[in-house]
Amino acid sequence: MVDNKLLTASASPHVRTRDTTRIIMLDVLIALTPSLIASVILFGLRSLAVTAVSIASCVLFEYLSRKAMRRANTIGDLSAAVTGMILAFNLPSTIPFWMVVFGAAIAIIVVKQMFGGIGQNFVNPALLARIVLMVSFPKAMLASWATPFAWRSDTPDAVTSATPLAILKTGEGTLPALLNMCFAKAGCLGEVCAAALLLGGVYLMIRRVISPIIPFCYIGTVGMCMLLYGFAQKENAFLFTAYELLSGGLMLGAFFMATDYATSPISSRGKVIFAVGCGLLTCLIRLFGNMNEGVSFSILLMNILVPHIERLTVPRPFGVEKEKKPRKDKKEVQPS
Amino acid sequence: MGNAIPHVRSAVGKIRGGVHVQHHKNTADQEIVRLPAPDKVVIPMQMNIGAPCAPIVNVGDTVSIGQVIGDTTAFVSTPVHASISGTVTAVGDITLANGVSSRAVTIESDGEMRLFEGLEPPKADTREELIAAVRASGLVGLGGAGFPSHVKLGFKPGTVDTLIVNAAECEPYITVDNRECIENSWDVLSGIQILKEILQIPRVVIAIEKNKPKAITILSSIASQIEKTKGEISVMQLRSVYPQGAEKVMIYSATGRRVPAGKLPSDVGCLVMNVASVAFIARYIKSGKPLVSRSLTVDGSAICTPQNVRVPIGMIIGDIIEHCGGFKVTPHKIITGGPMMGLAVISTDIPVMKQNNAILAFSKEDGLKKETDCINCGRCASACPMNLQASVIARLAKTGDAQALIRAGANVCMECGSCAFSCPAGRPLVQNMRLAKSIIREAAKSNG
Numbered sequence: 001m002v003d004n005k006l007l008t009a010s011a012s013p014h015v016r017t018r019d020t021t022r023i024i025m026l027d028v029l030i031a032l033t034p035s036l037i038a039s040v041i042l043f044g045l046r047s048l049a050v051t052a053v054s055i056a057s058c059v060l061f062e063y064l065s066r067k068a069m070r071r072a073n074t075i076g077d078l079s080a081a082v083t084g085m086i087l088a089f090n091l092p093s094t095i096p097f098w099m100v101v102f103g104a105a106i107a108i109i110v111v112k113q114m115f116g117g118i119g120q121n122f123v124n125p126a127l128l129a130r131i132v133l134m135v136s137f138p139k140a141m142l143a144s145w146a147t148p149f150a151w152r153s154d155t156p157d158a159v160t161s162a163t164p165l166a167i168l169k170t171g172e173g174t175l176p177a178l179l180n181m182c183f184a185k186a187g188c189l190g191e192v193c194a195a196a197l198l199l200g201g202v203y204l205m206i207r208r209v210i211s212p213i214i215p216f217c218y219i220g221t222v223g224m225c226m227l228l229y230g231f232a233q234k235e236n237a238f239l240f241t242a243y244e245l246l247s248g249g250l251m252l253g254a255f256f257m258a259t260d261y262a263t264s265p266i267s268s269r270g271k272v273i274f275a276v277g278c279g280l281l282t283c284l285i286r287l288f289g290n291m292n293e294g295v296s297f298s299i300l301l302m303n304i305l306v307p308h309i310e311r312l313t314v315p316r317p318f319g320v321e322k323e324k325k326p327r328k329d330k331k332e333v334q335p336s
Numbered sequence: 337m338g339n340a341i342p343h344v345r346s347a348v349g350k351i352r353g354g355v356h357v358q359h360h361k362n363t364a365d366q367e368i369v370r371l372p373a374p375d376k377v378v379i380p381m382q383m384n385i386g387a388p389c390a391p392i393v394n395v396g397d398t399v400s401i402g403q404v405i406g407d408t409t410a411f412v413s414t415p416v417h418a419s420i421s422g423t424v425t426a427v428g429d430i431t432l433a434n435g436v437s438s439r440a441v442t443i444e445s446d447g448e449m450r451l452f453e454g455l456e457p458p459k460a461d462t463r464e465e466l467i468a469a470v471r472a473s474g475l476v477g478l479g480g481a482g483f484p485s486h487v488k489l490g491f492k493p494g495t496v497d498t499l500i501v502n503a504a505e506c507e508p509y510i511t512v513d514n515r516e517c518i519e520n521s522w523d524v525l526s527g528i529q530i531l532k533e534i535l536q537i538p539r540v541v542i543a544i545e546k547n548k549p550k551a552i553t554i555l556s557s558i559a560s561q562i563e564k565t566k567g568e569i570s571v572m573q574l575r576s577v578y579p580q581g582a583e584k585v586m587i588y589s590a591t592g593r594r595v596p597a598g599k600l601p602s603d604v605g606c607l608v609m610n611v612a613s614v615a616f617i618a619r620y621i622k623s624g625k626p627l628v629s630r631s632l633t634v635d636g637s638a639i640c641t642p643q644n645v646r647v648p649i650g651m652i653i654g655d656i657i658e659h660c661g662g663f664k665v666t667p668h669k670i671i672t673g674g675p676m677m678g679l680a681v682i683s684t685d686i687p688v689m690k691q692n693n694a695i696l697a698f699s700k701e702d703g704l705k706k707e708t709d710c711i712n713c714g715r716c717a718s719a720c721p722m723n724l725q726a727s728v729i730a731r732l733a734k735t736g737d738a739q740a741l742i743r744a745g746a747n748v749c750m751e752c753g754s755c756a757f758s759c760p761a762g763r764p765l766v767q768n769m770r771l772a773k774s775i776i777r778e779a780a781k782s783n784g
Contacts, residue, residue, distance in 0.1 A: 007669060008668055008669045013677070017759070316745075
């Protein structure tokens, strides 16, 4: 007979999905890997080193801050590793290592753990770290991009100060060929191969880790706006739009940063509003702003609006009718 | 292959959300086996939603199958009958699977399985007679909820235009409704005809999930043989997605109508009955033998020989498991009902009730998931068939704000468990929903 004391009593449901936070984060790491490989091909082992330092320091800071706060150790959920990888992807491959460690501290200690750890951060940790680094070390962050494939040539340390976005904006210098835009352009180490990012994004959508709404609406909005601007201002609107879509951190941002669970709405309508907002802000910054790149700031600004978007887009439960607002001119007379 | 069968219609509405749970319909081809009479049964007086019955027999009384042993004058309740013949040896309190304490009558078998002499087919020619007969039969919804069936049938004449016979059986493992469709298909059809004619319901839909092709084939071929219905009775196949069998989900799938929050199926012209309940009504009208036994699926990783069995109400689940070869490994969790909505019991010493449709026993490997922090992935919200945001309601429940919980729709939740099933962080979302509802109830109480 059965020993009743060994039976588990728990609330239904008694079966659960096999997916865990760790599996989701592992999927994100897998999705980011093609871009890392592309980056190593373009910029050499320096890319790999920056990524390794970033991941290692993020995981270490996560471990230490949880320890300091006397809370359960969470490095096993791999979220710190994801933050580390995304942070590295937002840095130039030439960046000094100590800056990477500094950025990781900002991301994990300040943005993530000080606000309560996973799921509680109000902005994307990697993004805010990037912005802090950008304003702190503009030279290292914004003016020394390694030239693709230079590490294999006679001038391994060749740097350029012009990313395609800078050229698009100022009109000075020559843009790379469109094919190079897809596979190999100058820029942060993770954003340089649009094809690899797209591959990773599609993987995440197939695995249902992310919904297609945010990337689709974000990239779509940028595409539409750039096309309109192109028709008004440029000779070849389509070419201009193509360059804009493939430039900078748009692909990285749309697939991997704007889709961050903690800092994007959960309702579909909310996701649309959020992503369109990101797209509009990106275009405004890129076209009319002071800076070349607008993806980081636009996602950051929309991150801050997420609680409000969520509140405005709570879906109507099944069978609950839309509340009819009483019209003033047809005031019902209350029977007295 | 389902589409090839004539007379089978497809769903009208497509519900949002839901989850794909592994079906585990291991016993789908196992005929229902009638177990030999147990030595004793313990029959609870509370086997339905609503008022409990009071025992009307005393220790030492001799009872036989079908004899009323508990009754009440309350409307939302059904009488309780003896399920074996023998002697009443105890009338006392027991703790049911849900933790509620109930009066119960213990009967020791005399081994004869004698039928009560007063049983005769009831008169059921009019609506009132049918409702009275169904109440007297002790029938409650056999699909799991245990709502007294006669209350459902008491809708205002002419307000219901569709009878939906629920054979979705969307819970994993359970296959007794599937077997009912296959083995007692004529009972199902004659039950439908009785309800249709007496209650004057113009249209009947037998709704079955696509993963039961055999049941679909048999019922649709019988339905098409009934000439005079002229296609008024049809079989509808539904997507195999949990919780397809939930009442509001089922109504939407079958008719495209949405039951407003806080309203009943009859408010949108529907009556939903479990397929086993419908078949039982047919048998009861013919024989007058009340609800004294029911079919159960016994399955799970810890059960030696999983099978479908027919047992007297009140049989101890430990005895039933013994008949199924006992445990092959130490059970870690035993559930009455399905794994999505069933109750985990803390003892095998509890009786089978009218609304139980399965006994499942699982070994250690199927243990609980570790609970970690919410990552705000929103999977609970995409899984919810009622379009609720479980993670948001869970956070709100911690604040205790009843008004905010009402606005968030916590009362609409039917506790199907889709949210908790799909949560990668293993959050106790169903408990949080129950907490939310109790906060709303308490607030309503204190406001008078």
